[in-house]
Amino acid sequence: MKFNKGSVVQVSVYPNPVKDKLQVSIQSDNIRLQLADMNGRIIKDQVLQVGNHEWSLRDYSPGIYMLSVLQNNQRIETIKIIKQ
Secondary structure: OEEEEOOOEEEEEEOOOEOOEEEEEEOOOOEEEEEEOOOOOEEEEEEEOOEEEEEEOOOOOOEEEEEEEEEOOEEEEEEEEEEO
């Protein structure tokens, strides 16, 4: 999944569906990612800088999660992540 909001925010998240490790590529500064379960409970929250990052999802149960991308405390995008 890749999205680009104008020239401001560029984030790539893959693979989706994911088994163990979610790869995140950030091309914009001060990006905050929040991973929530289907009850809306935030289970992972991290501010990331430009570069490639790896999130381990190994300890999470299979199911559907929502990944929110925020910049300057403003939600830019929310995408569905499927954990196998």
